[in-house]
Amino acid sequence: MHTQHTYCVWVVERLSLKYGVLGLLKEQPLHGYEVKNRFEAMLGGTWDVNIGQIYTTLQRLERDGLVRPVGHRGDRGKLLYELSPEGQKALDEWLATPESGPQQLHEEIYVKLLLATRIANGDLKGMLARQKRAYLQRLRDLNRLEEGARRDGRIDLARLVRGALLHTEADLKWMDELSSERFGTEGAKTE
């Protein structure tokens, strides 16, 4: 179960990186380290990639015919890559495909909630209150991040932060809903 989950997450990440790289190469041909810098800048520092991952990704993309080197193969670090027509097609298809897989719930609160419901009903209220506080602080941090992105003219990043804001708002509503339920009776059935 654990392995399966890890694998699933890993595949999703690799796909985002793969198509992220394709998307950047659509703008212009780039070296490996330019891809890394631009990818991280695009994500506004919310995703660190190491250069090894970038080179591995570029090699796979080249193997699959989705990117191709521009000019001569010399110093690998200086090798420019461009998008191939197949890569363009793959990118367009990916962008046009809605996300229909299982919803990704990465945060530990989901497991904490399950355990608290099963084994520690008494402290559930406290747990929810503490989590709610953390979400409020996160909302404030996200608000500041969104303001910063707008100030910098990064509308794309502001949109991403906005998504995170709305997600956190939903999490907060969830905490409120859980807090207002009567867990003494409702929480008893756990299977």
Place this chain on the structure above:
Amino acid sequence: MDGRIVFRTFRDGGGENGVSELVRLTDVTKVYQGGITGALNGVSVSIEKGEFTAIMGPSGSGKSTMLNLVAGVDRPTSGTVVVGGTDLGKLGEAGLARFRRDHIGFVFQFFYLLPNLTALENVLIPAQLRGDSANGRARELMGRLGINEVANRYPARLSGGQQQRVAIARALINQPTLLLADEPTGALDTRSGEKVMELLGELHRDGQTVLLVTHDAKLATRHATRVISVMDGTIVDDARLESPERAAAEVIRVRGEEASR
């Protein structure tokens, strides 16, 4: 009791050592006859001068009741409400009216502008009740709130956002010690709501104490530094929010964490 004497030192908040308490509710209970929601059950809380506090909670939780008690538009069934060192329970109706006029600015969800008065005339009402001719100040306020050009229009010819800004100018005309806002963005579209909250944030940065009731956590946390959560008539949480400079990666991770481990 004469409100004028009571409030002699009011503007300074009456505090010592830098921190001054502006509002204190002590064991406040409010019971409504006939099962109307919004009752309070033993609420104690204090608000300091210069704070921007948001009160949040589901409808009927008692958050608006708290605001009304602080504003002196409603009286508690038991317990005390002290604002600026003055126990509102000891004021008669006239004293309470003076208190509201001189020290409270109130902004509502549905603006409550008088339809047969222009925007400027609406703004001037509280000053006129005090015998002030506050024309200059009204113009200055309206300029700051971006509604100078609609000063001579009637409310029906204003957008929701403009109407709320007129209402804010009206709330501020007497330089209130405390600005109260009950769901001020509730009747506005997202953009207008953000602008109104932006204004409240600016006023707070200039030193205005703001007490806001809202259900919008996104907007509340953008400006408020304290969030009081109310549920079923009691305070269930009182969170002070920090404002450190955080790198984006400390706030959001876009699917990068697992891979970099």
